[in-house]
Amino acid sequence: MAHAFKLLILAAFLFISLLGSNGERCGTSSIQVQTINTGVAAAGGDTVFEVEVKNLCSCSVRNVRLDGGGFATSMYVDPALFRADDGAYLVNGGEPVAAMAEVTFRYAWDHFFQMTPRSLEVDGQC
Template identity: 75%
Template structure:
């Protein structure tokens, strides 16, 4: 192989290593958790809009103990606490801390007069990846 062919391969290898492991050497970080909120178009009994939140794991590994900042979260309907429950000062545990497989998602619904911006706060990589 020529020297000119080795440079692009080295750059490609480095890019793949960083994208799979992250810049701090960990396999996944909070940026690998996607939180998407959609307005379902439904209304709850009190007239509030019903929103569905999907928390998706984009990491190539299974993750657990996913926590999100709730952004002032409130609801006028009950939320399945196995999917989303408060743990500490505006931080919420997703899926009871159980693993979310790679490319897997969990979802829950709430009702309020507006949506809440939720952002990933922390997670643990589940086992070897």
């Protein structure tokens, strides 16, 4: 009986671990945002930064939105990759980002902007 109880506790622990702290399997903590100074100067002298938004979740996610910290750019950013949307910034046009996949874009400004995940949706059943 004690062995069955231990197995039940272990199974419950593993289940909770998979769900995460907010009851969801994929949350904003599953999105990694890294900004890299490329060392390149854009026209006008602004520094070019490369942003990598990576889905660390084992599920595909969509409608990934970031807080942009006052984002601005002096160079073109493909709106299919990153655009202002409803008070945040939509990544990949809201389309799915596969598990462990990344979306990368570049912008230019005199300083980098701290970008943090705001929201996402799990794409389908996972």
